[in-house]
Amino acid sequence: MNLTLKIWRQPHATAEGAMHTYAVGDISEDMSFLEMLDVLNEQLLGQDEEPIAFDHDCREGICGSCNLMIDGQAHGPEVTTSCQLHMRSFKDGDEITVEPWRSDAFPVIKDLMVDRSAFDRIIQAGGYISANTGSAPEANSVPVPRDQATRAFNMATCIGCGACVAACPNGSASLFMGAKITQLGLLPQGQPERDSRVVGMVGQHDHEGFGGCTNIGECTAACPKEIPLDVISQLNKDLRTAIRNGH
């Protein structure tokens, strides 16, 4: 198939950027979206042009590196990551707009690459449990009910790709925080630091410049791991509890 691509080009973080139009041909519908961009980059290299910078790593939909706003939807029209989006979701002759995540907390590094280390700092601010090092404790000494373990696991599938922030009209990272808060809050190991976790994470979130949540629901629709909106309720509840406990 032949496609017209409108892609955001920006040489470096502080440079002015603009949309550029490219034509690519001979694209197989079995290619992934990133493979299609690889074809375009080969073409650009052949023309002695700078290839388009975009983030990617595993290309298996589990690392959360690839993050493209495709035709106004985070990761494009399917519920998956950009690397697992295939060209069969598009038609011959389509014009596709590709932009980086737009969030002031995720500054553009180059072209379609953004710096998502704000998420790392939110996790550093409380999205963990403290555990003693040394010999591993007996795994069965702390029983976890089956349904809670399953739900915690489902929330732990968040890959931190940032699609929730990209899709949110307010640029809020509440779904990302909510997934971690809910996951650790369901487990006995998450209880001792429960209050300081939510206060630390939300404080860091606000400090990074993310917006406030208005419970619109675009985040959960964009999430490639289908994290439900319930986690934001849990996040709010944990923060309310922290206020009550004097934080």
Added chain:
Amino acid sequence: MRRPAPARTGHLSHARVIRAPPPGGTVWTVATTTLVKGARATRSTIAIKLAMAVSGFVFIGFVLAHMYGNLKAFAGHDSFNEYAEHLRTIGEPILPESGLLWILRLGLVASLVVHVSAAVWLWRRAQSARTVKYEVTKRRHSSLSSRTMRWGGLTILVFLVWHLLNFSIVKVNPAGGATNDPYNLLVDTFDVWWMSLIYLIAMGALAMHLHHGTWSALQTLGLTGTASARSRAKTAGWIVAVVVAGGYSLVPLGVLFGVITK
């Protein structure tokens, strides 16, 4: 045996690592590289949202009570005016005349200040969170009412000023009649078709605001932690919106269709 270090100390040690000089120093462009120390729950965006939700519930209680009073118009002139008068004498003799009414008014004004300032604060924050806009956006998964909360809220605020001038603070009778008889003022007002239209449009805006607002407030208060609770909260949003806006709209419609007459 050493106890694990408390979380706070953990923050500080990580902060030192983060502040190390950037490798190469060329494309190190993060918005911030610092970890927050001593974050307070009461100063977070979520605390502002909680204030928004609680003040919103005050308004839901108010519009339901106000609607009940309005529907007295269907019981006729005397019944409606008696209700309006009783609002002023309720609580007497312990409270002075209009005492309870003033307590309620102060509560409502305080809620309005909280609700509007929280909205302005969050609106500005959302705008600064994305200063470079997308070329293309497709928002297909959010309701229209959720995306119009801010402008819809402003519409309701403008209507509120108009409504208070019309019926309470100034009292304007578009038919030129007396303004000291609440029932007659109501019928005279809604007899003018464009006045009724203004009120019906405002009720449309209120319905949309309540549709998303009710569910959103329940979610902000953390009461929608499961899929079924979420679904119930969304149903509650529909019910509150339809009951409130529908209940209010019955009165101007009743006047227009000649059910409520002088």
